[in-house]
Amino acid sequence: MDEFALIAQYFARAPRRAALGVGDDAALWPLDGQRALAITSDMLLQGRHFLPDTDPERLGHKALAVNLSDLAAMGARPCGYTLALALPEVNEAWLAAFARGLHRLADAHGCELVGGDTTRGPCTLALTAWGEVPTAEALRRDGGRAGDDLWVSGEVGLAALGLALQQGSPDSPLLASQATLDATTQARAIDAHETPVPRVALGLALLGVASAAMDISDGLSSDLLHLTRASGVGAQVWVDRLPGHAALAALPVAQRRALQLAGGDDYELLFAAPAQQRPRVAQLTQTLGLTLTRIGRLTPLPTVQWLDHAQQPLTEVPCGFNHFAPS
Numbered sequence: 001m002d003e004f005a006l007i008a009q010y011f012a013r014a015p016r017r018a019a020l021g022v023g024d025d026a027a028l029w030p031l032d033g034q035r036a037l038a039i040t041s042d043m044l045l046q047g048r049h050f051l052p053d054t055d056p057e058r059l060g061h062k063a064l065a066v067n068l069s070d071l072a073a074m075g076a077r078p079c080g081y082t083l084a085l086a087l088p089e090v091n092e093a094w095l096a097a098f099a100r101g102l103h104r105l106a107d108a109h110g111c112e113l114v115g116g117d118t119t120r121g122p123c124t125l126a127l128t129a130w131g132e133v134p135t136a137e138a139l140r141r142d143g144g145r146a147g148d149d150l151w152v153s154g155e156v157g158l159a160a161l162g163l164a165l166q167q168g169s170p171d172s173p174l175l176a177s178q179a180t181l182d183a184t185t186q187a188r189a190i191d192a193h194e195t196p197v198p199r200v201a202l203g204l205a206l207l208g209v210a211s212a213a214m215d216i217s218d219g220l221s222s223d224l225l226h227l228t229r230a231s232g233v234g235a236q237v238w239v240d241r242l243p244g245h246a247a248l249a250a251l252p253v254a255q256r257r258a259l260q261l262a263g264g265d266d267y268e269l270l271f272a273a274p275a276q277q278r279p280r281v282a283q284l285t286q287t288l289g290l291t292l293t294r295i296g297r298l299t300p301l302p303t304v305q306w307l308d309h310a311q312q313p314l315t316e317v318p319c320g321f322n323h324f325a326p327s
């Protein structure tokens with residue numbers, strides 16, 4: 001049983017007071033007739049999501065960033081969060097740096113830490129964050145319509161390259177390519193993995209523009225399936241037009257595609273918008289200083305086709321991360 005089947009079988013229950021329950025980047029809890037709180041929880045575990053020697057200041061940033069990214073994916077404005085922390089021991093230098101990274105990002109978004117829990121145990125960071133959004137305009141995964149354009153922000157695949165460089169497993173084909181990557185590029189890839197930028201301003205700007213949205217955390221190929229299934233549509237994606245750092249273009253095509261389709265941790269927004277919104281989306285690229293790339297479209301046929309530069313479907317599609325994936 002994989003992660004999503006497990007959630008569906010044991011925990012997904014029909015919402016009663018909630019405006020939106022399990023299955024999106026965040027739940028929606030009504031505040032009044034117009035507004036809702038978007039609520040999300042994301043957990044980082046040492047050994048699973050970060051290495052023991054990860055810089056604690058960067059870890060503080062990332063622990064909150066992955067939660068703010070889910071709020072961004074709903075078009076919500078961050079308000080507050082709680083922090084549940086398990087630590088094997090008290091290391092004050094580590095705690096000071098962790099708190100610095102956490103508070104800096106929180107302050108940049110006006111997001112208040114209002115509670116949590118602290119225990120001894122294997123290093124685990126579990127945050128719950130919430131933000132406000134106009135309920136009817138919230139960017140859900142289920143609003144996509146056949147014919148809508150499919151867009152992605154920033155670059156995809158760089159964080160996965162950063163992770164591969166850090167892990168450096170001896171049999172990784174990337175190690176062969178590592179020699180071709182200069183130190184600046186390697187550092188940028190590691191930055192992309194360790195200090196993702198939650199696209200909060202983009203999420204807010206997409207209210208009334210996007211028909212559906214989500215953030216890319218597990219890898220584009222599996223994340224897109226969540227959006228198409230929720231919307232009851234399929235998609236065509238132009239794989240060779242996916243935006244990526246120049247370092248990716250230098251890699252052999254199979255490696256580049258694996259990083260861009262299966263690699264997670266980009267925390268970019270994947271969104272759908274009707275074709276008549278193209279000028280507004282183009283304008284957002286200017287006003288936000290963030291590249292937005294049209295990578296495909298939603299289709300009535302409920303399958304996802306990954307097309308190469310010759311418009312031929314890929315026969316093998318690298319697949320994203322799934323805790324409890326069948327081996």
Ligand code: ADP
Pocket residue numbers: 007011012021022023024025026027041042070217218
């Ligand atoms: P995301 O990657 O956007 O954080 P996930 O893929 O982790 O979302 O989770 C998918 C959906 O399942 C989300 O709506 C999440 O809130 C919900 N979910 C995950 N684990 C549980 C759980 N143990 N109980 C209830 N809902 C859960």
Ligand code: MG
Pocket residue numbers: 024025069070073214215216217
């Ligand atoms: Mg998400």
